[in-house]
Amino acid sequence: MIDGMSTKNIVLFGEAGAGKSSVVNLMAGEEVAITSPDMQRCTMTWTEYPIAFGGYEYKVFDTIGLEEPQLGIDGYLDGIANARNLITELNNEGGIDLLLFCVRAGGKFTANVQKNYRLFYEEFCKKKVQIVLVLTGLEGEQNMEDGWIRNKDTFAKYGILVDGHACITAANKLDGRRQELYQLSRQLVRNLVREHTHDRVTDKRGATVGRRAMVGREATVGRGATVGRGAMVGSGVTDERGGWFRRICF
Numbered sequence: 001m002i003d004g005m006s007t008k009n010i011v012l013f014g015e016a017g018a019g020k021s022s023v024v025n026l027m028a029g030e031e032v033a034i035t036s037p038d039m040q041r042c043t044m045t046w047t048e049y050p051i052a053f054g055g056y057e058y059k060v061f062d063t064i065g066l067e068e069p070q071l072g073i074d075g076y077l078d079g080i081a082n083a084r085n086l087i088t089e090l091n092n093e094g095g096i097d098l099l100l101f102c103v104r105a106g107g108k109f110t111a112n113v114q115k116n117y118r119l120f121y122e123e124f125c126k127k128k129v130q131i132v133l134v135l136t137g138l139e140g141e142q143n144m145e146d147g148w149i150r151n152k153d154t155f156a157k158y159g160i161l162v163d164g165h166a167c168i169t170a171a172n173k174l175d176g177r178r179q180e181l182y183q184l185s186r187q188l189v190r191n192l193v194r195e196h197t198h199d200r201v202t203d204k205r206g207a208t209v210g211r212r213a214m215v216g217r218e219a220t221v222g223r224g225a226t227v228g229r230g231a232m233v234g235s236g237v238t239d240e241r242g243g244w245f246r247r248i249c250f
């Protein structure tokens with residue numbers, strides 16, 4: 001089945017202040033999402049943004065960062081329930097095409113980063129969707145990609161494995177070279193999203209032929225078929241069989 005023209009559903013998640021809403025604006029090319037200037041929490045549940053770029057349409061779902069103790073136990077549990085409802089709703093209405101995990105580089109690696117990953121990717125999505133990492137806050141780097149080189153071992157150590165990544169700045173009020181980096185970041189994120197959604201085409205058998213930049217890991221796909229993912233760049237074949245990746249069976 002080739003459905004390259006349909007709208008793709010992207011769920012954005014990560015800690016409060018990681019830059020999720022800024023990434024929405026970066027992708028959209030305009031200010032559609034409210035960001036929080038003083039790192040105050042400003043997205044309490046989830047918000048849907050219809051976005052189009054490169055000739056394709058997306059629905060981006062910006063969610064709340066699930067973290068303790070900042071939210072308090074009630075807020076934390078509400079946050080989990082809300083996120084779970086969103087995933088269930090999307091699952092019933094055509095599926096989730098991509099999880100976009102937003103992490104602020106430079107700070108201390110917190111348990112909440114790992115918890116958010118586990119909840120969204122492992123628990124809610126049962127590892128059955130594509131997941132990409134967007135590392136923000138890298139405008140001070142000579143080469144933004146260094147953010148990944150420096151941090152990839154830490155992510156691996158905490159079991160955070162992703163299908164692709166982008167190292168960016170999502171801060172748009174900066175000038176000079178940083179404004180150029182912002183424009184570059186837009187291309188990097190858009191390319192990443194496109195590669196892991198619309199560029200993943202399916203062949204006649206229903207197998208997905210995707211272009212992937214994967215972190216070394218083994219993935220169980222489709223009906224239990226396993227595809228090795230050893231830092232693979234190029235075309236990877238996954239056994240999708242009728243939208244397995246988009247619909248998650250709880």
Ligand SMILES: Nc1nc2c(ncn2[C@@H]2O[C@H](COP(=O)(O)OP(=O)(O)OP(=O)(O)O)[C@@H](O)[C@H]2O)c(=O)[nH]1
Nearest residue numbers: 016017018019020021022035036037041042137170
């Ligand atoms: N320096 C820098 N600041 C950033 C970057 N991305 C976002 N910010 C700033 O960090 C603050 C928080 O960004 P948001 O996009 O609101 O973060 P969020 O993850 O949506 O936060 P919540 O909705 O509260 O969960 C804002 O002031 C942004 O301008 C970045 O790449 N670099």
Ligand SMILES: [Mg+2]
Nearest residue numbers: 020021042043
């Ligand atoms: Mg936000």
